Amino acid sequence: MTGETDMNLTDQTRDDARLEEFFNKQLVPIAEKLREEEAQLLALEFSDSESSWYVPYVDVGPEVFSFDVDQLEQELRDLWRDQQDAVLLELVKSLENLARDLYRDSEDGDDVSPFVYVMF
Amino acid sequence: MTVHVLGISGFYHDSAAAIVSDGEIVAAAQEERFSRRKHDPRFPQHAINYCLGEAFIETSELDAVVFYDHPLLTLDRVIKSLLTVAPRGRQQWMKAAPSVLGVKVHVERFIRKALGPNVPVLFTKHHLAHAASAFYPSPFDEAAILTIDGVGEWATTSIAEGSGSEIQILKEIRYPHSLGLLYSAFTYFCGFKVNSGEYKLMGLAPYGEPRYVDLIEERLLHMKPDGSFRLNLEYFGYLDSNRMTNERFSELFGGPPRPAESRITRREMDLASSIQKVIEKVLLGLAGHARELTGKRNLVMAGGVALNCVANGVLQRKKLFDELWIQPAAGDAGGALGAALVASCRYFNVPRKMNSQGRDSQRGSYLGPSFSKSEVRAFLDRENYPYEAVGDSQQRALKIAQVLSEGKVVGHLAGRMEFGPRSLGARSILGDPRRTDTQVLMNLKIKYRESFRPFAPTVLAEDCSKYFEMEGESPYMLLVAPVRKERRLEMDLSRFDQGNEDLLEVVKQPRSDVPAVTHVDYSARVQTILRNDCPAYYDVVKAFRERTGCSAIVNTSFNVRGEPIVCSPQDAYRCFMRTEMDLLVLEDCLLFKKEQPRWEEEDDWRNRYELD
Secondary structure (H helix, E strand, C coil): CHHHHHHHHHHHHHHHHHHHHHHHHHHHHHHHHHHHCCCCCCCCCCCCCCCCCCEECCCCCCCCECCCHHHHHHHHHHHHHHCCCHHHHHHHHHHHHHHHHHCCCCCCCCCCCHHHHHHC | CCCEEEEEECCCCCCEEEEEECCEEEEEEECHHHHCCCCCCCCCHHHHHHHHHHCCCCHHHCCEEEECCCHHHHHHHHHHHHHHHCCCCHHHHHHHHHHHCCCHHHHHHHHHHHHCCCCCEEECCHHHHHHHHHHCCCCCCEEEEEEEEEEECCEEEEEEEEECCEEEEEEEEECCCCHHHHHHHHHHHCCCCCCCCHHHHHHHHHHCCCCCHHHHHHHHEEECCCCCEEECHHHECCCCCCCCECHHHHHHCCCCCCCCCCCCCHHHHHHHHHHHHHHHHHHHHHHHHHHHHHCCCEEEEECHHHHCHHHHHHHHHHCCCCEEEECCCCCHHHHHHHHHHHHHHHHCCCCCCCCCCCCCCCHHHECCCCCCHHHHHHHHHHHCCCCEECCCHHHHHHHHHHHHHCCCCEEEECCCCECCCCCCCCEEEEECCCCCCHHHHHHHHHCCCCCCCCCEEEEEHHHHHHHECCCCCCCCCCEEEEECHHHECCCCCHHHHCCCCCHHHHHCCCCECCHHHCCCCCEEEEEEECCCCCHHHHHHHHHHHHHHCCCEEEEEECCCCCCCCCCCHHHHHHHHHHCCCCEEEECCEEEEHHHCCCCCCCCCHHHHCCCC
16 A cells, blocks of 8 residues: 555656646746737736627537547647637647656545636 | 436435436436435435336446536536636646546446446536426426526526427526525625534524615626626635635635634624625526527426525516426536436436426426335334334324324324435425524524424315415425514514624514414415325325414424435334324324434534534
8 A cells, every 4th residue: 555655646746747848838838828929818908898708619620529538639639720720739749748657547536626627 | 118217416415316208207316315424425326226116226227327517518618717717726626636647537447447447438418407397397388487596517507498298408607607606605605614614594584684785786797787796806715715705805704704503693694685686686687588589488497506495485486487397406406316317318308207287297306215004014123112003094193193293293204215405205204383482492493403494294284275375386496575563573673683692582473374484574484285196195284284374384494404305214214203292193103202212323423413
């Protein structure tokens, strides 16, 4: 049991390091670049300039579809290429690698804080 | 060949499973009821097992398993959200990435691992699943559909129209602008837990004055005449931190968030009242636009915000639509049902099954497990728990009614368990609504929860209008209505109005001739019941009327604070013995507390449940 626990801790530490690295070395530079270009990925305006805040529903693919992690890389590429989010394409390979490495057979673990539930 | 579709939701909170066979809803249940872990987000293995058993099928007979959410679009939102705030947001990333990348994009693997490598796995979209859960089981051939929640993929609010088997989403409001997140932010700020404390905030609202409405509308929320809205994200923390609100929000409302479990002050009461008014206003705007946009006479709703029964009651009384139907499992658990229904109708082209009697096809939401009389007796005999078997349902109802009329509290387990967050008589704790001490007794000695929280009535449908200003039925306890004026009693709120913040002083005052189910604003969260819905429960309410002349009883969920609602007779007995309930009804068996053997546990069971 001790060995398993140690292994889990090792896995956790390694995962955390990879996630930190991805955030610092990939996400942050792209975020700064986007900011320089004044590109907006989220609509944050809070003004009277538009008559409505509804957006038309955009049908991204079929209503019912199949998806598995092997499709992740290609589907992310297609999605971001179609949305002309070309700069995001730089992240695809790393995200695919992270997804592969972070997969755990068991989903047991800490409960996720309810305060970050918007991330799900 | 029958088409069997299993829908599942999960990996965030309230995981659930539902099975639809040839378009008919066969079974649905939340995982928490089996695992005994409140809001259990894990893969719903127990709920799936139950659904397959109820449908009498093996996994090999499933035509598909459908997940209620699009992992790719969720990942898209998470990344774009982070790119908007980075280098802030690191904490969120570290917390969320293992779940989003380590679990959610692997849902297909989890399903195949659990159900076999050859099971067909499909996905749908979050708000489409909500829309399907609202429209397909409704009694309407055509309807406008409004889904409002925290967020699902990108959408936070969707307006759609349904016609026959078709659902067409027309417009949406997208993250980060979210009515659900706005309400959750106030839930958090008032010291309650996000995703479970929203009901408390709603229950607290009538104690307060809506003095912050203008401030909220000036600073936090911009609403257009067509009901669409945006939030001013400068006041919220959920984009870039692990908090729902930030310092600016605290400055706006006079100080930091209320610490959990600390004394509730006038500020929290007034905030609760204010945000409730704002939610009602936005809901009316959204519904009005849905009516204009679709031209439909009926409205159906789902999504967590649709559980705000006070706002639902306001909407119903405004009569923007002829009829209103709300999915009783309006939160994410209901997404499992919606996912199964949308795949059945839209992927397998199974014709939509509508109820031939003109009623809904949700089956009273009694979609969970039941336990036969012989199973119950076998359990009681094995454990040597004394009981009285009363086979005649009318006699049994009379005995229960007598106990209730003596001011005692009854735990009631009968028939199939409810699907959704509300107990509707199948897994309920019952009390006498006429007594002024019932609310305090049931809150403090039975439920072990906050004293201010109101209780809901179940009323015989035929007598509803004698008690409440409500037209039509409310079988799922999703509508709040005023208690009729002639039943109300004047309250002396002078001390409270002068600044005394003791809610108990208000709670203890009689407010009507059914005080235990009359909230301080003379409202009630009504469940109407017909005999067909749940015969054993209906008979109890009817017997109570025959004995007392009162057609309503108190109905609250069969659990204590922090515990999932009971599922099995074992769960029910355990909860019964841990609390000060007087009588337990397990199908046709009556168990009186005073006859039971002493209940002993090794440790304090209260420590096992995290406070909600």
